[in-house]
Amino acid sequence: MTTPMLTKNQSLVFDVLTKAEAPLSAYTILDKLRDQGFRAPLQVYRALDKLLEYGVVHRLESINSFVVCAHPHEDCHSHGLVAFAICESCGQVIEFHDHEVDHRLMDSLKSQKFKAEKSTIEIRGHCANCAA
Amino acid sequence: MTTPMLTKNQSLVFDVLTKAEAPLSAYTILDKLRDQGFRAPLQVYRALDKLLEYGVVHRLESINSFVVCAHPHEDCHSHGLVAFAICESCGQVIEFHDHEVDHRLMDSLKSQKFKAEKSTIEIRGHCANCAA
DNA sequence: TCGCACACGTTATAGCATAACGCAATTGAT
DNA sequence: ATCAATTGCGTTATGCTATAACGTGTGCGA
Numbered sequence: 001m002t003t004p005m006l007t008k009n010q011s012l013v014f015d016v017l018t019k020a021e022a023p024l025s026a027y028t029i030l031d032k033l034r035d036q037g038f039r040a041p042l043q044v045y046r047a048l049d050k051l052l053e054y055g056v057v058h059r060l061e062s063i064n065s066f067v068v069c070a071h072p073h074e075d076c077h078s079h080g081l082v083a084f085a086i087c088e089s090c091g092q093v094i095e096f097h098d099h100e101v102d103h104r105l106m107d108s109l110k111s112q113k114f115k116a117e118k119s120t121i122e123i124r125g126h127c128a129n130c131a132a
Numbered sequence: 133m134t135t136p137m138l139t140k141n142q143s144l145v146f147d148v149l150t151k152a153e154a155p156l157s158a159y160t161i162l163d164k165l166r167d168q169g170f171r172a173p174l175q176v177y178r179a180l181d182k183l184l185e186y187g188v189v190h191r192l193e194s195i196n197s198f199v200v201c202a203h204p205h206e207d208c209h210s211h212g213l214v215a216f217a218i219c220e221s222c223g224q225v226i227e228f229h230d231h232e233v234d235h236r237l238m239d240s241l242k243s244q245k246f247k248a249e250k251s252t253i254e255i256r257g258h259c260a261n262c263a264a
Numbered sequence: 265t266c267g268c269a270c271a272c273g274t275t276a277t278a279g280c281a282t283a284a285c286g287c288a289a290t291t292g293a294t
Numbered sequence: 295a296t297c298a299a300t301t302g303c304g305t306t307a308t309g310c311t312a313t314a315a316c317g318t319g320t321g322c323g324a
Binding site: 025026045 | 314
Binding site: 088114125 | 193194215217219228230232233236237240241246247248251252253256257259260263
């Protein structure tokens with residue numbers, strides 16, 4: 001999917017996420033955009049929905065937060081699974097793609113005749129800097 | 133971890149989850165236990181916390197729900213990653229363990245000096261019965 | 265110019281999770 | 295025996311996450 005021109009709200013949300021050093025929750029984004037006129041959660045969620053659809057933002061299910069895609073020039077949707085390592089100390093996220101893991105998981109599922117559509121792979125722990 | 137004797141509330145919650153054919157949210161569990169005297173979410177969440185700690189229940193982050201462990205006699209904590217295939221149509225969950233995926237993911241992370249602690253692998257799609 | 269699609273704004277509500285208080289039962293060390 | 299620590303429990307209140315439902319405006323093709 002190619003990313004169309006972003007609307008004003010989408011750009012604002014995208015910019016906030018781009019500048020953030022860690023994933024942000026929708027409500028944190030809302031707070032950061034109050035000065036720009038944001039008043040309600042839906043303004044954020046609607047923008048996020050589009051950004052997710054375009055593949056330029058990822059949702060981290062395990063922490064109810066959002067990050068910009070680390071590989072904006074590739075197409076995350078197209079090269080299979082995306083995985084995230086999330087540091088519980090500093091919040092930093094490492095995004096990575098692994099076709100081996102991808103294939104292996106898909107094979108497991110195919111043998112059960114399960115049709116995969118969306119995937120969530122999130123590993124929580126501590127990054128190199130934060131590891132005790 | 134060996135599972136100690138469950139308390140009354142823990143047993144009630146565990147039984148509800150065991151009888152369910154699909155993952156349940158905490159509030160759904162609460163509703164099912166009102167007749168047994170449950171009145172507040174915390175009664176459910178506290179029981180769930182312990183059941184998760186004992187490894188007899190899993191939390192599905194992507195759908196904010198809980199399921200009993202499908203392999204109660206092994207120790208889910210001990211044999212690495214647990215993965216779930218969740219049918220978006222009927223809700224059924226297939227729990228599986230794959231050491232290959234496990235090792236592969238851990239190797240990727242180790243190369244970045246990331247110390248993994250908890251993992252979430254959830255694939256949403258359609259099971260054999262529900263696939264169009 | 266009509267109809268449609270889409271973005272947007274607002275209010276209200278639904279759904280998920282935990283903080284903080286107090287009480288009761290258990291255990292185990294002194 | 296008793297005191298302190300721990301654990302489970304109940305209750306009230308609150309906070310965080312997400313969406314429903316309504317209406318407005320704008321652009322664009324039939």
